[in-house]
Amino acid sequence: xxxxxxxxxxxARRVSIFLAEKGIVIPRVNVxxxxxxxxxxxxxxxxxxxxxxxxxxxxxxxxxxxxxxxRYLEEIHPSETSLxxxxxxxxxxxxxxxxxxELQGLMVGFQAFxxxxxxxxxxxxxxxAWGAESRQRVIDFLPTLDQQLAQSSYVxxxxxxxxxxxxxVFISFIKNLDILVDDSLPHIQxxxxxxxxxxAIVSLNPKN
Amino acid sequence: xxxxxxxxxxxARRVSIFLAEKGIVIPRVNVxxxxxxxxxxxxxxxxxxxxxxxxxxxxxxxxxxxxxxxRYLEEIHPSETSLxxxxxxxxxxxxxxxxxxELQGLMVGFQAFxxxxxxxxxxxxxxxAWGAESRQRVIDFLPTLDQQLAQSSYVxxxxxxxxxxxxxVFISFIKNLDILVDDSLPHIQxxxxxxxxxxAIVSLNPKN
Numbered sequence: 001x002x003x004x005x006x007x008x009x010x011x012a013r014r015v016s017i018f019l020a021e022k023g024i025v026i027p028r029v030n031v032x033x034x035x036x037x038x039x040x041x042x043x044x045x046x047x048x049x050x051x052x053x054x055x056x057x058x059x060x061x062x063x064x065x066x067x068x069x070x071r072y073l074e075e076i077h078p079s080e081t082s083l084x085x086x087x088x089x090x091x092x093x094x095x096x097x098x099x100x101x102e103l104q105g106l107m108v109g110f111q112a113f114x115x116x117x118x119x120x121x122x123x124x125x126x127x128x129a130w131g132a133e134s135r136q137r138v139i140d141f142l143p144t145l146d147q148q149l150a151q152s153s154y155v156x157x158x159x160x161x162x163x164x165x166x167x168x169v170f171i172s173f174i175k176n177l178d179i180l181v182d183d184s185l186p187h188i189q190x191x192x193x194x195x196x197x198x199x200a201i202v203s204l205n206p207k208n
Numbered sequence: 209x210x211x212x213x214x215x216x217x218x219x220a221r222r223v224s225i226f227l228a229e230k231g232i233v234i235p236r237v238n239v240x241x242x243x244x245x246x247x248x249x250x251x252x253x254x255x256x257x258x259x260x261x262x263x264x265x266x267x268x269x270x271x272x273x274x275x276x277x278x279r280y281l282e283e284i285h286p287s288e289t290s291l292x293x294x295x296x297x298x299x300x301x302x303x304x305x306x307x308x309x310e311l312q313g314l315m316v317g318f319q320a321f322x323x324x325x326x327x328x329x330x331x332x333x334x335x336x337a338w339g340a341e342s343r344q345r346v347i348d349f350l351p352t353l354d355q356q357l358a359q360s361s362y363v364x365x366x367x368x369x370x371x372x373x374x375x376x377v378f379i380s381f382i383k384n385l386d387i388l389v390d391d392s393l394p395h396i397q398x399x400x401x402x403x404x405x406x407x408a409i410v411s412l413n414p415k416n
Contacts, residue, residue: 048352049308063300065307072300092271092280099273100257107311130338144256 003069004029004046004054010106010169011066013204015053017165018070020200024077026055036123067098070162083162090157097148097156097163104141106170108134112177135177142185149187160198168195211277212237212254212262218314218377219274221412223261225373226278228408232285234263244331275306278370291370298365305356305364305371312349314378316342320385343385350393357395368406376403 003026005012019026031037031052038050046062047054055063055072063069074084085091114120115131145167148155155163171181171192181188195201211234213220227234239245239260246258254270255262263271263280271277282292293299322328323339353375356363363371379389379400389396403409 048304048356049312057297061297063304065304068300068304068307071303072296075296075299088280088283089265089269091283092276095279096256096271096273096276099276103315104257107315125341125344127335127338127341130335130341133333133335133338136333148256 001058002027002029002056004031004043004056005052006031006033009033009052010110010173011051012053013172014066014165014169015069016204017168017200018073018083018162020203021083021160021165021198022073022077022079024073034119039123067162081159083160083165085156085161086159090159094156094161094163097161098166101145101155101163101166101170105138105145106166106173108141109138109170109173109177112138113173116177135179138174138177139179142179142181142188146185146187149191154191164191164195168192168201209266210235210237210264212239212251212264213260214239214241217241217260218318218381219259220261221380222274222373222377223277224412225376225408226281226291226370228411229291229368229373229406230281230285230287232281242327247331275370289367291368291373293364293369294367298367302364302369302371305369306374309353309363309371309374309378313346313353314374314381316349317346317378317381317385320346321381324385343387346382346385347387350387350389350396354393354395357399362399372399372403376400376409 003015005015005028007013007016007028007030031043031054033052037043038047038052044050046056047064048062049064051064053064053066053069055069057063063072071084074082085094112131112134114124115126115128115134117131118126120126145155152158154160155167171188174181181192183189196205211223213223213236215221215224215236215238239251239262241260245251246255246260252258254264255272256270257272259272261272261274261277263277265271271280279292282290293302320339320342322332323334323336323342325339326334353363360366362368363375379396382389389400391397404413
């Protein structure tokens with residue numbers, strides 16, 4: 001098994017934190033997407049959508065999409081407590097929060113960043129006004145997450161799950177948009193401080 | 209159990225087709241999102257993100273997000289063949305394709321439609337240039353799906369799964385963007401014709 005990634009990107013970090021939480025070690029291959037290494041025919045033959053992270057299986061199958069990769073690894077390395085939830089209702093709540101944070105948070109943040117900075121303008125049209133609108137939507141979404149974290153210790157309930165990983169990567173990412181989690185969002189602040197102390201996350205963050 | 213929805217919307221149709229495929233009947237409540245009925249405090253107390261579809265459980269729990277609702281219903285009504293896949297690799301491929309079609313297809317199509325038509329301009333800022341860019345990205349994505357359907361009978365492999373439901377709703381939706389699945393996309397055409405004949409889908413489409 002082999003994981004193609006660019007370690008500092010948010011999508012790669014989602015998988016890296018998941019692996020560290022589960023204690024799974026997989027050989028990694030760095031793909032420099034910023035220089036367009038993912039656009040060459042060799043990589044495109046492996047990755048359906050030309051994106052990272054990409055998991056190469058020993059039987060020659062390839063999986064893209066970070067959540068699909070994590071779900072597969074959870075199933076082949078089951079733990080006593082699953083990061084996807086432990087019964088139908090828990091699993092549904094993990095899926096619900098995972099999607100809410102992705103679709104109203106993380107993906108919106110990506111669109112803000114890409115359209116405002118033009119980081120990939122060599123390969124996509126950027127619409128600055130959409131970047132600004134997306135940034136505002138991220139700000140408008142944060143109280144929904146704060147409210148949830150006022151009611152439960154973790155994003156999807158009483159247990160740490162993949163939804164916390166997604167939310168942690170999202171909240172870490174928005175500093176790139178100059179969005180501050182200030183005192184108006186006390187529950188995100190408290191939860192984020194707890195997250196940052198988890199050994200899996202400490203092991204990935206540069207010490208300084 | 210009770211399902212809050214607006215039947216003709218794409219997200220409600222995803223759940224409706226899923227229910228029809230599984231033969232599950234649940235009482236429905238219509239919520240007129242176009243007039244903003246989902247924005248009133250009564251509905252917002254039930255739905256975390258103020259959106260439909262929303263599943264009310266008998267114990268007072270609520271689930272939003274169509275895929276979370278479907279996953280829950282699959283688990284409490286297990287069939288011999290799961291619409292989410294039958295082993296770790298199948299389940300990962302369903303998740304992968306489901307996400308590729310959502311994130312590069314359906315959601316992009318929604319952004320095109322909302323920003324071009326201004327259908328919800330009473331409650332969101334619309335950026336027409338982003339609508340046009342999104343429409344183009346939908347067109348650019350279609351060959352990826354066509355190529356996959358050249359290799360397998362269904363979107364995620366040899367079996368009909370929830371990824372086919374998502375793709376069917378996506379391909380049905382893009383006619384609203386004046387995007388035609390023409391002869392340059394023969395595998396989508398053939399697959400779509402097969403989908404349209406499934407009893408679950410026939411039962412939901414208006415006869416004319």
